[in-house]
Amino acid sequence: MPAHDIVIVGGGGAGLRAAIAIAEAAPSLDVALVSKVYPMRSHTVAAEGGAAAVIRDNDSLDHHAVDTISGGDWLADQAAVEVFVQEAPAEMIRLEHWGCPWSREPDGRVAVRPFGGMKLERTWFAADKTGFHLLHTLFQTSLKYGNITPYDESFVTRLLVADGRCQGVATIELQTGHVDVIAGRAVILCTGGAGRVFPFTTNGAIKTGDGMAMAYRVGVPLKDMEFVQYHPTGLPGTGILITEASRGEGGILVNRDGYRYLQDYDLGTPLDVSDERHPVKKSMELGPRDRLSQAFVKEQQKGRTIPGPYGDVVHLDIRHLGQARIDKKLPFVRELATKYVNIDPVYEPIPVRPVLHYFMGGIDTDVEGATVLPGLYAAGECACVNINGANRLGSNSLTELLVFGARAGKAAAAFAREHPPPDLAQLDKQGVEEQHRLARRFIQKTGGHERIAGLRQEMRDAMESGAGIYRTEAGLQAACDALAALRERFADLQLDDRSLTFNTELTAALELDFMLDVAEAIAHSALARRESRGSHQREDHPERDDDAYLKHTLAFCNGAMPRIDYQEVSITRWPPAERVYGR
Amino acid sequence: MEKIALEVFRYRPEEEQTPTFQTYEVPLHKDWVILDALNYVKDELDGTLSFRHSCRMGVCGSCGMMVNGDAVLSCAAFLTDYRPGPIRVEPLANFPVLRDLVIEMNDFMAKLNRVMPWVVREQEKPVEEGEYLQTPEELMDYKPYAMCINCMLCYAACPVYGLEPEFIGPAAIALAQRYNLDNRDEGNAARMEILSTDEGVWQCTLVGECSTVCPKAVDPAGAIQRYKVASTTAWWKSKLLPWSR
Amino acid sequence: MSHYPRYRQFYPKLYRKRMPIFWWVHKRAHIHFIARELTSVFVALFAVELVLLVRALSEGPAAYAAFLDWLASPLALVLHALAFAMLIFHSVTWFNLAPKALVMRVGKTRVPAWAVAGANYAAWVVVSAVLAWIIL
Structure with a gap:
């Protein structure tokens, strides 16, 4: 069983930024970067338009904050937004120093372009492949640090918790089918969103909400999951x-x-x-x-x-x-x-x-990327700090994964320094249990009548019809019921592939398992929010209701259906007001 | 619905010693790419077929395959272009095969690492001092080489790599040039130690297929030839003007 | 992060296919490439011939005359015609590739590929003309 100081799950923009932050801030710490693909395949690669950060003299941090907060229909945590806009410019310059091919003005300065919901031009861009260049710059830069160990094509199936803190992950090494434990003093989830729970999405096939579901299963709430963005x-x-x-x-x-x-x-x-x-x-x-x-x-x-x-x-x-x-x-x-x-x-x-296109919601974290489970951190689309509120502005997500990827990396490094090495005996036992679970439920499973593709399609259809752009009580209830039925049918899965080498039917089944959890969290969170705010539009409750719902939804894993709870929104300087565009 | 046959390379290392071909009939939708057809096979016909894919928009670089002998991204190759079929789908050439259409790429990853694909500087500029200036012209010096998505089609198309696997190869050399030509970088000399060796640019005999198959018009063949000129010039300079270094 | 596989404990059973000797016969581009490479043999032959000519010259007028006679023989003429064709092919393919290696700039704009190739062809014509003028 390999043991490291910090285990990062996900090799996209947030994961790589976190890894580099640790490598720079704490060179003595040893980082495992675990990805179910190769890092440069991560879906950050598909982002196009740009990344927002205040750089011009006519702009100000407050402008960026106000745009972000009103864009999010006042559901964003304002303290977090202030941190975000403040640290954004330095993050972007750092990326420039690492070689990102930002588009330029004739005099050689970085160019910025206008973007939706932004008062001024502040979106840095590399033509229209910003995510691609950002990801490759981070990936290539990460290669120069000797203390980052890659675990490519290692599919994480479970978070391992011992003595009340997260101490590692169970993985399947896809090329061999070998189930192992990767232990660490702290774990950072950077696994991206879950666009694939919907039928029609910009998201790549790998975006199945694995990290969200795994955090949810160990008791960490998913926050504001009802807010999904349609581009x-x-x-x-x-x-x-x-x-x-x-x-x-x-x-x-x-x-x-x-x-x-x-x-x-x-x-x-x-x-x-x-x-x-x-x-x-x-x-x-x-x-x-x-x-x-x-x-x-x-x-x-x-x-x-x-x-x-x-x-x-x-x-x-x-x-x-x-x-x-x-x-x-x-x-x-x-x-x-x-x-x-x-x-x-x-x-x-x-x-x-x-x-x-995007999930505003995700694993509940604070501004340091910390979750309620000691030793577990999250950053990027899989996390919800929340700076995006009820609707994210275009070009804030690439910046978010840099700012909060770096913060989560540093916070996890500090945590790792203060805590003892993982309890390998306990983890080993859990690893063996996980191996048995995977064998019993998937590899050796016989019989069954349900095809993965069939269940997946039904889940997607249920989400689109019940939890799409406009929602109603009845539609959401129907989606919740459909998902509960799918969860039961999932136990009756029929699998053809019994092999260990690169078994993509097994990973598809595990991903569907994760997606069902995420879908349930979305549908139940949306059902409980009886107002319209940002991307969450209820035809039966068309107005925003600050008295009852100026708060974050928390969905806790709770047996048959999630338990819904709420959390205060941090309001610092910008009291809720009307969202105004074009007037 | 009109159908078309896919002859797909199958290799199941736990069951067989040598690969076989398996034929699947798929609907010929006019807007389907090869990857859609493979996903149809996996979802509806045979759950055991394995292949890599993700973004389906030609930018993640996962789904490179040989289709009728040519290295292509399967998300960018339309079924209708192969009418009436059958379409032969194989894993990328010149790589060891792990299973079905999945190749093993550790060698490529190690080579990427060897060319030092990051900004090398003697003195890092502090973040507080802002960005490095780079004019649009300076950007264009290296930008085409920065478009590489690491899909490895160029390695599959390169007979030199097939014959001499130690060759660093087109994409990795193009990536080295991407940094060499970037005005923020000072790593030229360090990279020369790798690129000018027998495993580097001098292995290349300029077949030129790497540039032909590149889905992002990176032109690795051009990068390699330019480097040969640069490397030769540097060698003569060091011999004729030893004090100039 | 160094991308060397350090952690794999159980290596998969890989299938490796070796390149056949005649790997190049299936594709036009490959045949073209092999043809370009093979025509370089004729470039070498011309060099050898030049060396032989110099040797004949050093051995005296008789040897030189015999060598010239051999060059005028029908067999030698046929061989030279063939070699000339091969050299033309080799030169054309070579000059067409020149823009790949030679990236030049005038001011801020990159010299287009056709101009680089064209300059090569022009130089070729000039050199040939000068040689023809000296010899003929």
């Missing part, structure tokens, strides 16, 4: 993301009549695209994602969207930017649209529809 512009069919930067650069959204329909939904009045003040910040196409996705649904109900083979779409038009600007600032958008929907955006508008 307004995904390609129909595949759900491939078309970045918000396309609107930041001046792209517009039009309905079947070529009409900029957002003006009908309290998002401002449109300026002509030739007007040099276009695009106006925090207005029209640069409104926040929740409001834009909701406007699409309303427009669809009016019958003004465009029917397509994969459901209704609207058009994202960037033709007026011209080929030169598109190729310079949005080359990936052009590549993706041309390849996957056979539309060259230089000449034709791109068909788009809202697509599930």
